[in-house]
Amino acid sequence: MKAFIHAKGKLAIKEMEAPVASKGEVVVSLKVAGLNRRDIAIPKRRGDEGEVLILGSDGAGVIESVGAGVTNVQAGDAVIINPALNWERNSDAPPQGFDILGMPDHGTLAEKIVIAADQVEKKPEHLSWEEAGVLALSALTGYRALFTKGNIKESDTVFIPGAGSGVATYLISFAKSIGARVIVTSRSEIKRKQAKELGADIVLDTNSDWPEELKEETIDLVIDSVGRATFNRSLEVLKRGGTIIVFGATTDDIVDLNLREFFYGQYKLLGSTMGSRQELYAMLELIENHNIRPVVDKIFDLEQAQKAMDYLEQGNQFGKVAIQISE
Ligand SMILES: NC(=O)c1ccc[n+]([C@@H]2O[C@H](COP(=O)([O-])OP(=O)(O)OC[C@H]3O[C@@H](n4cnc5c(N)ncnc54)[C@H](OP(=O)(O)O)[C@@H]3O)[C@@H](O)[C@H]2O)c1
Numbered sequence: 001m002k003a004f005i006h007a008k009g010k011l012a013i014k015e016m017e018a019p020v021a022s023k024g025e026v027v028v029s030l031k032v033a034g035l036n037r038r039d040i041a042i043p044k045r046r047g048d049e050g051e052v053l054i055l056g057s058d059g060a061g062v063i064e065s066v067g068a069g070v071t072n073v074q075a076g077d078a079v080i081i082n083p084a085l086n087w088e089r090n091s092d093a094p095p096q097g098f099d100i101l102g103m104p105d106h107g108t109l110a111e112k113i114v115i116a117a118d119q120v121e122k123k124p125e126h127l128s129w130e131e132a133g134v135l136a137l138s139a140l141t142g143y144r145a146l147f148t149k150g151n152i153k154e155s156d157t158v159f160i161p162g163a164g165s166g167v168a169t170y171l172i173s174f175a176k177s178i179g180a181r182v183i184v185t186s187r188s189e190i191k192r193k194q195a196k197e198l199g200a201d202i203v204l205d206t207n208s209d210w211p212e213e214l215k216e217e218t219i220d221l222v223i224d225s226v227g228r229a230t231f232n233r234s235l236e237v238l239k240r241g242g243t244i245i246v247f248g249a250t251t252d253d254i255v256d257l258n259l260r261e262f263f264y265g266q267y268k269l270l271g272s273t274m275g276s277r278q279e280l281y282a283m284l285e286l287i288e289n290h291n292i293r294p295v296v297d298k299i300f301d302l303e304q305a306q307k308a309m310d311y312l313e314q315g316n317q318f319g320k321v322a323i324q325i326s327e
Helices: 037-046 129-133 136-149 166-177 189-198 231-237 259-265 277-289 302-314
Strands: 002-007 010-015 025-034 058-066 078-081 112-116 120-122 157-161 181-186 202-205 219-223 238-246 268-271 296-301 320-324
Touching: 002 037, 002 302, 010 302, 025 129, 025 136, 037 302, 058 112, 058 129, 058 136, 078 129, 120 277, 129 296, 129 320, 136 166, 136 219, 136 238, 136 277, 157 166, 157 231, 166 181, 166 189, 166 320, 181 189, 189 202, 219 231, 231 238, 231 259, 238 259, 296 302, 302 320
Parallel strands: 157 181, 157 219, 181 202, 219 238, 238 268, 296 320
Antiparallel strands: 002 010, 025 058, 025 112, 025 320, 058 078, 078 120
16 A cells, blocks of 8 residues: 655655454545644644655545454444543543553554544545545544633633644634634735635734734633744734733744733643543534534545645645545
8 A cells, every 4th residue: 555654864655564453443545634733833843754654634435444343333333433442431631551542653644544443434424535534633633622621611712823733723613603703814915815705703924913902802712832932922813811821832942931921810721632531422412503614625536645744834824734545
């Protein structure tokens, strides 16, 4: 089978042996995989080291075969992959043993994947293959940040800088589905228009004067995964006593924090990361009940995976980048 791999500092399409399902496992013949920022970060982190690793965390496809003892799915079922490994029940933080598919285990940028049967879920029927293939990682992350950690309510206003991010597009749809007020920023005029179409109530230029633009607003919750470029400015528009949630830092991990202003403001800063299987189920129920569909920005073929990664790195996307693996 064909796979997009990283090995000894190089990215390449490689012919590999097709996997076989052992006890409790399934082989999924993938139709579409989804790219995440992590797929760009991993090769950088591994540098010139490391044996062959198939990248990719998100994917959707058809069960090709099942190993002994598998009862939740059967050959022919349409499924999505849950990339959050070994995290079943809700908890304040992921349990020991939690991992994300695509490192150290082989990921979804391949014609086939072998995975534990309980890491696949029935594909939501209202989604196309492309939509299903880009769903899990970002939508689960957004769900936990917004609902479990952020405890968002209908009467709340949430502020999200960097509307073009894959996770941000889910945050907009999820928050709007419960009737919350959504304010986003983007550096790009086109993306601001797209965010408005997706349902954002107010869209601002990331480079505008936020406190001035939002002086009439009360922001209960901020979800900032842009990092250094926006973190302190996000705090400036959060109401006193409000909550700011981070699960990423696209621009830089390190920020300067004025502790005096922080404690006088009585802000709450919470970290989040992906989510449990229970949260995945809750997210799937939400998207089914509200007919929420992922925003697929662009689709590349598996052979063009490197090009797709470059495209994602340039940051021109609004939403998710998909990799078509088979028809
Ligand atoms: N912890 C987890 O479980 C988890 C899961 C998923 C993602 N993440 C992290 O969350 C972050 C978001 O990921 P993603 O893939 O959805 O999006 P992404 O591709 O990292 O994009 C984030 C957005 O940040 C904005 N941005 C980038 N550079 C900026 C700059 N210099 N100034 C202002 N804004 C800037 C852009 O928005 P505009 O183009 O609209 O301006 C961009 O679309 C990443 O850091 C990712 O690693 C973490």
